[in-house]
Amino acid sequence: xxxxxxxxxxxxxxxxxxxxxxxxxxxxxxxxxxxxxxxxxxxxxxxxxxxxxxxxxxxxxxxxxxxxxxxxxxxxxxxxxxxxxxxxxxxxxxxxxxxxxxxxxxxxxxxxxxxxxxxxxxxxxxxxxxxxxxxxxxxxxxxxxxxxxxxxxxxxxxxxxxxxxxxxxxxxxxxxxxxxxxxxxxxxxxxxxxxxxxxxxxxxxxxxxxxxxxxxxxxxxxxxxxxxxxxxxxxxxxxxxxxxxxxxxxxxxxxxxx
Amino acid sequence: xxxxxxxxxxxxxxxxxxxxxxxxxxxxxxxxxxxxxxxxxxxxxxxxxxxxxxxxxxxxxxxxxxxxxxxxxxxxxxxxxxxxxxxxxxxxxxxxxxxxxxxxxxxxxxxxxxxxxxxxxxxxxxxxxxxxxxxxxxxxxxxxxxxxxxxxxxxxxxxxxxxxxxxxxxxxxxxxxxxxxxxxxxxxxxxxxxxxxxxxxxxxxxxxxxxxxxxxxxxxxxxxxxxxxxxxxxxxxxxxxxxxxxxxxxxxxxxxxxxxxxxxxxxxxxxxxxxxxxxxxxxxxxxxxxxxxxxxxxxxx
Amino acid sequence: xxxxxxxxxxxxxxxxxxxxxxxxxxxxxxxxxxxxxxxxxxxxxxxxxxxxxxxxxxxxxxxxxxxxxxxxxxxxxxxxxxxxxxxxxxxxxxxxxxxxxxxxxxxxxxxxxxxxxxxxxxxxxxxxxxxxxxxxxxxxxxxxxxxxxxxxxxxxxxxxxxxxxxxxxxxxxxxxxxxxxxxxxxxxxxxxxxxxxxxxxxxxxxxxxxxxxxxxxxxxxxxxxxxxxxxxxxxxxxxxxxxxxxxxxxxxxxxxxxxxxxxxxxxxxxxxx
Numbered sequence: 001x002x003x004x005x006x007x008x009x010x011x012x013x014x015x016x017x018x019x020x021x022x023x024x025x026x027x028x029x030x031x032x033x034x035x036x037x038x039x040x041x042x043x044x045x046x047x048x049x050x051x052x053x054x055x056x057x058x059x060x061x062x063x064x065x066x067x068x069x070x071x072x073x074x075x076x077x078x079x080x081x082x083x084x085x086x087x088x089x090x091x092x093x094x095x096x097x098x099x100x101x102x103x104x105x106x107x108x109x110x111x112x113x114x115x116x117x118x119x120x121x122x123x124x125x126x127x128x129x130x131x132x133x134x135x136x137x138x139x140x141x142x143x144x145x146x147x148x149x150x151x152x153x154x155x156x157x158x159x160x161x162x163x164x165x166x167x168x169x170x171x172x173x174x175x176x177x178x179x180x181x182x183x184x185x186x187x188x189x190x191x192x193x194x195x196x197x198x199x200x201x202x203x204x205x206x207x208x209x210x211x212x213x214x215x216x217x218x219x220x221x222x223x224x225x226x227x228x229x230x231x232x233x234x235x236x237x238x239x240x241x242x243x244x245x246x247x248x249x250x251x252x253x254x255x256x257x258x
Numbered sequence: 259x260x261x262x263x264x265x266x267x268x269x270x271x272x273x274x275x276x277x278x279x280x281x282x283x284x285x286x287x288x289x290x291x292x293x294x295x296x297x298x299x300x301x302x303x304x305x306x307x308x309x310x311x312x313x314x315x316x317x318x319x320x321x322x323x324x325x326x327x328x329x330x331x332x333x334x335x336x337x338x339x340x341x342x343x344x345x346x347x348x349x350x351x352x353x354x355x356x357x358x359x360x361x362x363x364x365x366x367x368x369x370x371x372x373x374x375x376x377x378x379x380x381x382x383x384x385x386x387x388x389x390x391x392x393x394x395x396x397x398x399x400x401x402x403x404x405x406x407x408x409x410x411x412x413x414x415x416x417x418x419x420x421x422x423x424x425x426x427x428x429x430x431x432x433x434x435x436x437x438x439x440x441x442x443x444x445x446x447x448x449x450x451x452x453x454x455x456x457x458x459x460x461x462x463x464x465x466x467x468x469x470x471x472x473x474x475x476x477x478x479x480x481x482x483x484x485x486x487x488x489x490x491x492x493x494x495x496x497x498x499x500x501x502x503x504x505x506x507x508x509x510x511x512x513x514x515x516x517x518x519x520x521x522x523x524x525x526x527x528x529x530x531x532x533x534x535x536x537x538x539x540x541x542x543x544x545x546x547x548x549x550x551x552x553x554x555x556x557x558x559x
Numbered sequence: 560x561x562x563x564x565x566x567x568x569x570x571x572x573x574x575x576x577x578x579x580x581x582x583x584x585x586x587x588x589x590x591x592x593x594x595x596x597x598x599x600x601x602x603x604x605x606x607x608x609x610x611x612x613x614x615x616x617x618x619x620x621x622x623x624x625x626x627x628x629x630x631x632x633x634x635x636x637x638x639x640x641x642x643x644x645x646x647x648x649x650x651x652x653x654x655x656x657x658x659x660x661x662x663x664x665x666x667x668x669x670x671x672x673x674x675x676x677x678x679x680x681x682x683x684x685x686x687x688x689x690x691x692x693x694x695x696x697x698x699x700x701x702x703x704x705x706x707x708x709x710x711x712x713x714x715x716x717x718x719x720x721x722x723x724x725x726x727x728x729x730x731x732x733x734x735x736x737x738x739x740x741x742x743x744x745x746x747x748x749x750x751x752x753x754x755x756x757x758x759x760x761x762x763x764x765x766x767x768x769x770x771x772x773x774x775x776x777x778x779x780x781x782x783x784x785x786x787x788x789x790x791x792x793x794x795x796x797x798x799x800x801x802x803x804x805x806x807x808x809x810x811x812x813x814x815x816x817x818x819x820x821x822x823x824x825x826x827x828x829x830x831x832x
Contacts, residue, residue, distance in 0.1 A: 041743035042714075054456055080458035093449035097471045099277050106467075107457040132270035135277035140269060143600070153453065172599035172770060177813035177824035184823065199744060206815030206824070229818030244744040245817060 001068055002029035003193050004036075004053075004161060010061030011045070011052050011217075022048040022057070024217045032160070035187065035194040037208030039201055039241065045217035046197045047088075050163045053195075054085055066161070077111065084154035088166040090146035094138040100124075100149055101134045107156040123152040127182060144175035148182065155186065162187075164196040168203065180206060201245045205229065213238045288551045295547015301540025309356040318347035320354040320507045329523045340525045342515065344505075348529050351507035355530065358508045359537065362423055362492045363485055369427040371481050374434025379469050381435070382442025383461065393439065399432040404487075405494055412500040419508075422501040426491055430484065434477050441473040475552035482545030486538030493534055509534050562732060562764045563589040563611065567624040570606045570615055570788075581606045581619070583788035589732070593758060593765040595775035595796065597810070598785035607785070608734045608768045612649055613641050629731065646673065650725035654737040656717030660709040666720055667705030674727060692723040696753050715746035719753065726757060732764040740769070751778060772799070772810045784810070 011023040023045040030036040038046040051057040053064055055075040064071045066082060087093035094103055104120045113119070121131045127148040138146055147167060154162060167183070168176040180203065187194060198204045204211055205228055213220040213235070221238045233239050265276065266283040289295050308315060317336070324345035332340040332348075339349040381392035399407070411425035445451060446469070454468055493510025495501030502508035504515070509530040516527030570582040582603040587594065598604040610621050613633065626633040628649065636644070645651075653659045661669055670689035674680045680688065686705070693701035696719040709717060718738060725733060735754065739747040755778060758765045769775045775782055776799045784792045784807045792804040802808055809827035 041745065054452075056452060056455075075456075077458035080456055083456075085453070085456055087449040087453065089449065093453055095450045095454075095468055095471075098468075099274065101274065101277075106454065106459070110457055110459050110463070135271040135274060136269070137277070137281065150453075153457075157457065173772070173810060174599060174813050174827040177815075177826050180815065181823040181826065184821075201744075202815045202817050202819075205817045206819065206821065240745050242817070244748045 003032045003034075003067055004028075004030040004195060005065040005068075006049070006053075006062070007065075008062035009049065009052060009059065009064065011048050011057050012060040013058060022217050023052065025062070026212075026214070026217075026219050027062075028212055028219075028222070030193060030195055032193055033187075033191055034210065035196065035208045037204035037211040038195070038197045038214060039199070039204050039211055040214035040220075041199060041241075043216065044214040046214050047165050048217075050085060050165050050195065050197055053083065053163060055079075080107070080159070081111065081157045082159050083161045083163065084157065084159040085163040085165060086147070086150050086154050086167045089170050090143055090150055091138075091170070093150050094146055094153075096138055099135050099137055100141075103138075103149065103153055104156055107153065111157060113157075119156070123156055126155070126186070127152040128178075142175075143171050144178060147171060147175075147179055151179075151182065151186070155190065158190070160191075161193045161195065164194060166198055167196075169198065169200065176203070183207070201228070201241055213241065285551050289547055292547045292550055294543045295550070298540045298543025298545070298547060301536060302544055305356055305360060305537055305540065308353055309360045312353050312357055316347075316350035316353040318350040320346060320351045321505055322346065329519065329526070331523070332525050332529070339529045340523075342512070342526050343519065343523075346507075348512075348526065351512060352509070352530055352533050355507040355509045355512065355533070356537075358419065358502060358506065359489055359492070362419070362426070363488055365420075365423040366427050366430060366488050367481055367485070369423075370430035371434045371477050373427070374431035374436075375438045375470060375473060375477055377431070378435035378438025378440075379442045379465050379473060382439040383446055383465050383469055385446075389439075392435070396432045396435045399429065400436075402429075404429045405491060408491060408495060409498070409500060412495060417500050417503055419502045419506075422492060422495050425495070426488055429491075430488065433484070434480060437476050437480055438473040441476055442469050445469055445472045475548075479545055479549045479552060482541055482548055485541035485545075489534055489538055489541075561588040561590050562629055564625060564627045565607075565611070565623060566626070568607065568610055568626065569622045570603065570610055571620045571622070573618040573620070580788055582610065585783075585785070585788075585790050587783055587790070587793070589764050589766065591762050591764050592781065593767060593779040595779035595782040596766060596768045596785060597770065597772050597775050597782055599770055599810075601787070602785040603788040604768050604770075604785050605736055608651075608736050608766055611732075611734060611766070612645050612651060614645075614651075646725075646730070647677070647728045648730050649732045649734065650728070650730040652718070652721050652725055652733065652735040652738045655741045656712075656714065656721045657709070657741075659721055660717060662709050664708075665705065666707050666709065666712070670705070670720075670724055670727065673724075677728070688727065689723075692727045693720070695726065695757065696720075696723045697749075698723070713746075714742050715750060718742060718750055722750070722754060722757070726761075729761065730763065732766070733758065734766045734768070736768045737770070738767075739774075740771075772807075773814065 006026060006028050009023055009026045010021065013020045013022055026049060028036065038049060040046045048057050052059050053071070055073065072079060101120055104123055105116045108116045108119060120134065124131050124134060129145060129148050133141070141149065164183070168179050171179060184207065186192060194207065196204065196207055205225060208225065210222065210224055211228055212222045215237055221233060221235045223233060227233065231242060233242060266280050268276065268280065271277040271280055327337070327341050327345040328343055330337050330341045332338065334340060337347050337349070339352070341347055377392050377396065381389040407429045408425040411428060412421055415421040415424065451464065451468060454464055492501055493513065496508045496510030497514040499514070502511055504511060512530040513527045520527050566586045568582055568585045569580060572579045572581060585607055596604045596607060606615060609615050611633065613621060615621050623634055628644065667686065667689060670692065671685035674685040674688055675682070690701045690705065693704055698704050698716065698719055704712070704716070704720065712720065738754065739750050742750060767775055767779055776796045779796050782794055782796050782799065783790050784804065786806050792802060792807045794802055799811070802811065806827065809825070812825045813827060815824060
């Protein structure tokens with residue numbers, strides 16, 4: 001049975017009497033331990049789908065089921081032990097006036113989990129940060145280190161599903177590689193299911209087994225990783241995304257120019 | 259000394275306490291570089307010392323009358339700043355008056371900002387009808403001139419120092435609520451609030467632990483800058499006879515009683531006026547300095 | 560003769576904790592060619608670009624052994640001379656058009672203002688020239704865009720307008736600082752090819768600053784790779800794959816590729832340099 005099932009999801013934002021459909025009739029299902037990628041440009045609704053799962057966007061149609069059960073409204077505490085999210089900007093997703101220790105131990109405090117000290121130290125080690133960082137503030141860390149803390153926080157409650165909203169797009173290329181490696185290792189070790197959003201086809205290709213291309217809030221095409229690698233996309237839009245990816249560009253230039 | 263400094267500026271603190279003290283140490287370093295803020299801090303510090311050691315510093319009893327030594331000018335031996343119409347030593351009265359001023363400031367500082375912070379963050383965080391109700395209430399209070407509202411409250415409650423404080427606090431909270439709400443609105447939509455909400459945190463926990471710390475700096479700055487105003491309103495109430503009752507040496511009351519001889523014996527009203535001026539200036543300078551140190555926009559990155 | 564020569568450029572910031580050198584001795588020459596400057600955040604690439612126009616604000620300080628543009632000494636030029644150079648002979652395109660266009664003026668007014676004030680053109684001449692510039696960056700309905708305010712344009716359109724604005728005075732050198740980083744990938748490709756065509760046709764010098772090594776390699780003749788304020792490697796773009804410096808190699812290899820291996824990505828060994 002699929003772990004995440006989204007059926008005909010529609011998200012409508014209302015502002016000043018105007019209605020904006022950010023997501024329209026999107027359906028997808030993700031198997032346990034699978035890694036599923038959502039790709040699209042700005043305004044494609046890819047991040048909105050993640051926010052809708054977390055109850056942070058107004059769902060106006062369709063259904064979301066986690067483990068076969070419809071998600072509760074409001075999401076509640078049980079939901080937080082199943083689904084967690086990593087945000088795009090590590091500078092904005094950590095509380096600037098809380099130490100790393102507080103950021104990591106607060107989820108445990110909320111859920112009354114004992115043995116917090118040991119688990120915080122363990123979480124830091126898991127994401128490759130020295131335990132000496134424990135009482136630092138976010139502004140004493142680099143972007144990559146902050147994103148590691150954000151990942152550690154998301155994993156404190158040992159969720160099954162991790163929603164990744166452009167987790168590396170604010171990072172330098174070399175740091176991106178480290179964070180992607182970390183995510184893959186954690187998925188392996190903890191048996192996680194990923195639902196990942198990115199505008200970068202190469203990143204999605206590296207991380208995901210199946211991919212959905214979105215445009216203007218609608219599904220354009222769903223394909224497997226092999227389809228993508230061998231350029232077997234059927235729609236023009238998916239192909240234009242593929243052609244515009246930065247690493248394709250290099251192939252064109254390495255050929256000697258006349 | 260050097261080991262303490264190393265301990266405070268250690269980039270890898272070993273405990274919560276060390277981390278917090280280290281941050282405070284950094285803030286202190288920043289404020290120390292700001293000369294005007296240091297001047298403000300010195301003035302406020304002196305006020306605290308004078309208030310604490312008033313009986314030791316004051317040359318005379320502030321309440322003892324000596325009608326043979328009425329209205330002596332400043333510089334008279336034994337009465338450095340002169341005497342008032344009952345022959346009381348003005349310097350001693352100002353020194354004891356510092357206690358009352360400080361008492362009022364302290365009481366207002368622990369009531370009005372707390373109330374304002376609570377109302378502002380709750381309104382900003384929940385939005386919708388909660389926000390509308392609380393903010394209209396705030397507008398209601400803001401619609402009256404502060405002194406008039408305080409006067410009306412004292413008129414109902416009766417004169418006296420506690421009632422004066424209560425009146426000032428009840429008129430002082432709306433600006434804090436506004437500041438806190440504005441700050442909350444920007445914080446509310448941030449990713450770190452979304453993250454903690456996703457961890458299952460309750461609204462009180464988010465407001466107290468995550469929203470309030472972000473609003474605190476602007477409110478603290480505002481409180482420090484408002485202190486001058488509070489002193490003036492307390493003095494104003496005293497001046498009108500609705501605050502502290504005579505013969506208590508309150509600065510506003512002293513100005514009021516000196517009014518009658520302002521032209522012949524100018525010092526009776528001027529000396530407490532100068533005290534109010536200096537203390538207000540001290541708080542304003544300190545507030546400006548704190549703004550540079552605490553403002554999250556200037557300090558964070 | 561080279562268009563721009565920079566020898567031993569240093570940019571220093573005096574901060575609370577002492578002096579920080581953002582650029583620590585960068586030298587390069589530029590002819591009528593396309594030079595890429597690549598580096599990660601904090602490498603000093605942006606400061607290098609801004610130094611050429613002397614657009615580093617205090618407490619930043621620019622020092623160099625020499626910095627000449629077309630025979631003119633940029634280090635000792637007066638602020639007045641620099642103003643004459645900026646825009647007119649050296650143009651600059653920044654990362655996000657949202658912050659570079661005046662939000663309360665129509666595009667048309669922003670485009671024609673310089674023409675009318677600086678070159679003394681009449682209204683209709685200026686408008687004609689502005690429309691021609693917009694058409695040069697492949698904006699089809701130029702007349703409509705002239706009437707629009709910046710917020711009414713998409714990111715890609717805004718960036719094209721910025722490029723058009725920079726190109727109107729026909730500068731000899733264009734400095735583009737991450738001109739496409741805020742744009743979607745499909746739009747990115749379009750904007751880049753427009754920029755490429757314009758530089759090629761007009762024989763301008765171009766300094767292209769970016770964090771994306773592959774993008775720069777595709778687009779430039781020569782690449783400077785910067786790290787911590789120093790140029791670690793200068794290489795012909797066509798020979799990028801034969802880069803020697805471990806940092807350049809690391810940057811090249813750490814990006815995932817479509818259809819690439821799923822083994823862990825190679826990471827930079829930061830201790831190595």
